[in-house]
Amino acid sequence: MIGAVACGPKAGCRLKRLLPDARVTMIDRDDLISYGGCGIPYYVSGDVPDLKGLRNTSFHMTRDPAFFKGAKGIDVLTRTEATAIDRERKNVRTKNLDTGLEDELPYDKLVLATGSRPHVPPIPGIDLPGVYPVGNLHHAEAIKRMVAQGQVGTAAVIGAGATGLEMAEALADLWGIETHVFEMAEHVLPGVLDADVARMVEEHLAKNEINLHFGLQIERLEGDAEGVKTIVADRLTLEVDLVIVATGVRPNGELAAAAGLLTDGQGAIVVDEHLRTSDPDIYAGGDCVVNRCLVTGGTIYAPSGSLANRHGRVIGTNLAGGEATFPGVTGSFVVKLFGLGVAKVGLGLERAQEAGLEAVGVLVVQADKAHFYPDFELMYLKLVVQPDTRRVLGLMGVCEHGDALAGRISAVAALMPHRPTIADVSNLEVPYAPPFASAMDILNATANTAENLLDGRLRALEPDEFAKLLAERDKGEAIFVDVRAMDNAAPYLEALAPHWVHLPQERLDDLMAQVPRGKKLVLICNSGVRSYEAMRQLEAEGITNTVNLAGGVAAVKKWGEPILPSPDKE
């Protein structure tokens, strides 16, 4: 096994359990091996008090070379780099990074678990002291030392992916560091979330005092031998004590490519369903390989400690002569940010459109439990579907009850390989009791809403279009029809009349004569359910120039978009 962090150890241990007589050697460049790299933000925050926490088994043994030798029967060579693979002679050329000594390691079967490395953008000053990627435990230790010693008043995180945002929370939340996140794209979690759902996350981060900067080009970092001092972007200059570089990772595929193995355009190793490379005696898994995408049928680079472990087990089985397969990935994702769960599976609308797929999204807001159960939280889910086939391409959302959100995402992830349609999700049997779900669960409701949209019964207005229409209300093109009870509607009426009118849904049939004609009607309730009902009632009367605010006032509020001119009235 070349690489001893996740896939390599898993493959080796599985092989030893199947074939106890197999001789397994793992080599790694690092002296620290077999760790939970995804836990680094929790070590920096202090939730994991000791670095050993990320290296220990659940029964508190540290996974060092002695552990692998004693408990697993595996030899480990640390601080040892694989410099070349001789596939003809079936050996690996190695170099000890401490002594410089070179050696050769023969193999019958070889596993490439070379992982990934942080992508460090070529910004002048990026190698200054105090600038760290989040690549391994040494980086983690250095960052933690700086913050624990009180050396950091202000920090910048470059990159608003999951790692960057987890690190931002770690710095700001426990350590009280003024934290700025720089992202070249226009929203957080680009490539994962669509802009509308990302905005709910941004609002949550801003409430928790994370400073977000989008669309900025970082020109240089300035500082001296003592450390980084300034981050200079095209429209912002900021004094900082620490810079975290979290701009993604790149697969370590060079060793494989040099040995003539097939790699893809970005250097990731190409493997078949059995996780074999183009050389049948060489397997590869984890962050160094490219995966088959079960949604598009194309390929996807999906670095993840979980994937690496599942890859490792398949490889271990196959090394022992088995026929295990890894069909591909569905692109599931979850992160917790200041208590907010954020998750997705499959493709967002932006990703689907990039992939050339026609797609629409529907946003649904509903309690995660029965609405009468005391401690529910609203869940915000966006389902992405293909109109012609009615196929579900993806699901994303946010909820303060993160486990409840992750559970809905898991359910759709489980279905994804079977190319589900909206009917499959409409009938999906989320287990029901009031403390866990609604009688009509939000997952069913998203599919039902998608069906209504595709059947032409529902015309949805997204929060951003709503905000634009509202800002331009004086043009008189749209009337905002509030179908809620008067106590909800009153402050809006007071501030926004005559553009905002009140026609409660349960009296709408009687009030039909009062419905404004000849203008676009924006139907509004708290969640989008009653306003959909109103849309159907108006339609029956021939009033069709209507749109329904998707997710209602709840979604707009979650966005942080003010509706009232002075929001404190709400």
Next chain:
Amino acid sequence: MIGAVACGPKAGCRLKRLLPDARVTMIDRDDLISYGGCGIPYYVSGDVPDLKGLRNTSFHMTRDPAFFKGAKGIDVLTRTEATAIDRERKNVRTKNLDTGLEDELPYDKLVLATGSRPHVPPIPGIDLPGVYPVGNLHHAEAIKRMVAQGQVGTAAVIGAGATGLEMAEALADLWGIETHVFEMAEHVLPGVLDADVARMVEEHLAKNEINLHFGLQIERLEGDAEGVKTIVADRLTLEVDLVIVATGVRPNGELAAAAGLLTDGQGAIVVDEHLRTSDPDIYAGGDCVVNRCLVTGGTIYAPSGSLANRHGRVIGTNLAGGEATFPGVTGSFVVKLFGLGVAKVGLGLERAQEAGLEAVGVLVVQADKAHFYPDFELMYLKLVVQPDTRRVLGLMGVCEHGDALAGRISAVAALMPHRPTIADVSNLEVPYAPPFASAMDILNATANTAENLLDGRLRALEPDEFAKLLAERDKGEAIFVDVRAMDNAAPYLEALAPHWVHLPQERLDDLMAQVPRGKKLVLICNSGVRSYEAMRQLEAEGITNTVNLAGGVAAVKKWGEPILPSPDKE
């Protein structure tokens, strides 16, 4: 619509949204309609402070006849019984339960949403004051009044199904009532859980001061006009102030049967995939119908408010000329009991064997999150699989993090219609981040363990067999081999030597000479993982008379089974 609680209103409202001109009338025997009956225990406990909570929409409107008229355009006749259906003339004979007046209601399409009624066993005294089923809001009010007025010091609940246990919690937890649960079967949640997982729930209930009585035949209730005083069972007599009867429900299929519609052996209405009865103009859904079981291919009676809602939507679509289908149910279940989540999908081992299916179960214990993340809880999952096909038949478990458990169950419920094999669950992509899952999630781990069992690499010992062997240790048939670290093993060694020996897994290869030979070796660690590893090591040395304690010491403890003679040493 005959019946106005869940399926009826859903079907009617959906129809009105699709065909606004349709004339919809709902009739119901009760004066209270469209309520969340599953919420009754939470009303009794006080979590839902007001009965209206169970009758209100999420936007706080009470779903009474005026609401259905105004907001939905549906006419409701309450206190009105349907006494007969004339399918020839297409009308329903009705009777007003207050005035006694009879009438006829013509229909083009009819929906039977007649629900279920509590099964009240024919015990002498069952009709005494102070004896209540949990059938409707009137029962809920009466029970709540008695407990709130301090009239109840001791209560008996007959039936340890979900409703019985939720009611027991409601009485004991908030109101401090001494609560006894009587169950004819030998464990709680019979028909839902297997005995081994049920025992974990029983231990949890006992810790929360619920008194459980199994296998008792209740002979009679005694009392007078003031109320019930005594519950007399074959081996127990108990003074009580309140008796809750929660011995299941029976489908209200009599009206359908009298009209010549097809019903099954227990009186439930038979419907096709479109939820049509044997009369194409009559649909039926909710608690009054029998469903197709997606696991066995047979039928299943599955009363549930959630199912009733999903049925209702399908019926509403089809009433409007659509072609919606309801393929069947997977048997998902969840309940929260004193904070413990208890859930399952598909068939337990007992049910599978009753259905004539060959099946085995595997128990896996693992943290619900990364084991290094601070607030994980252990999750206990049992996967039930068919050995020859490797098909997954069911999954059940318990966890203090109920949403996390329900999420895993949802994922398998989503897969169930696709007849998953263990390989599908092994590769299932539970979204991963340390606050939500392990890198190798417990769901994947259960499938992997099942594979090891079916491949003959793992021989599991269930907690009950372990307890029996331990109790009979003086017979000398088995040696208990503790492969944990010494600090875990020490108290066991002290109390149970020479039957209990210590051979730590990570040194087992070196200690092979000390392994006792010629006796059955019971391999023990905290969760069953290291002891499985030890089994593989021993096997490599030709020592095959070994069994692995499934779920390890954690499972035995969750069972409440003492291992040490004086458990306070643990």
